[in-house]
Amino acid sequence: MSAFDGLKIVSDHKHLWQKKRKQRTKPPRRDPSALPCLNCDRLLPRDRGHPYMFCSDRCSEFARHIRYVRGCRLDGRINQERVQKAIAVERGHILAGGYSKRPIPKKRRDEVFARDQGQCVRCGQPGTQIHHMRGPSNALDNLQLLCQDCHLEESSARLVPISDADLAPAAREAAYDRAAELDERIEVKKPLRQCDDYVNWDKKIRHRTARERSSAALAVVHEKKE
């Protein structure tokens, strides 16, 4: 069995691997005042970044997923079937290159709620989430109202194992590396990075680090102005 058998990816998003891979291979910026991304160590200029902590939404999501799974393992939520499903879906998205952001405008959301009469189109329970049926289009006929459970079912059903043949060799290697890094950071007893620390991240680390980094960034902005 290849290590790749465990890697699942959302078929709709397969193309993201190749696309995002190109973006990632940009050389790091050589700004002497740059701070490393907490997730990947790529340098980010102090006056930019994702509040000075992550180089991208993608890194922020990667670390958030690690904290979530570590938390579920610590407090036993991991034993719930629906949590396992949610983790599998998130993992699929993350390994496929991150969630593609496709916010639905308020007007379109209202149209979907009105058309589906506020009910999940699968089970008739009150609908709470809007599902993209195929691809990222926000066209009315691509959207349907679902309850949380049915949305999870739909998303799980769309996970397909990806084979080596689906990816170019360079992308394949990166996919293996990424999956291995994800598993390692989830499984080690002591968090390998500050941003993996489920217990302390929200309570201490996040605020302190954001504060330190933003004051460092402001100092640099002032220096540049003078």
Ligand SMILES: [Zn+2]
């Ligand atoms: Zn990063």
Ligand SMILES: [Zn+2]
């Ligand atoms: Zn439902």
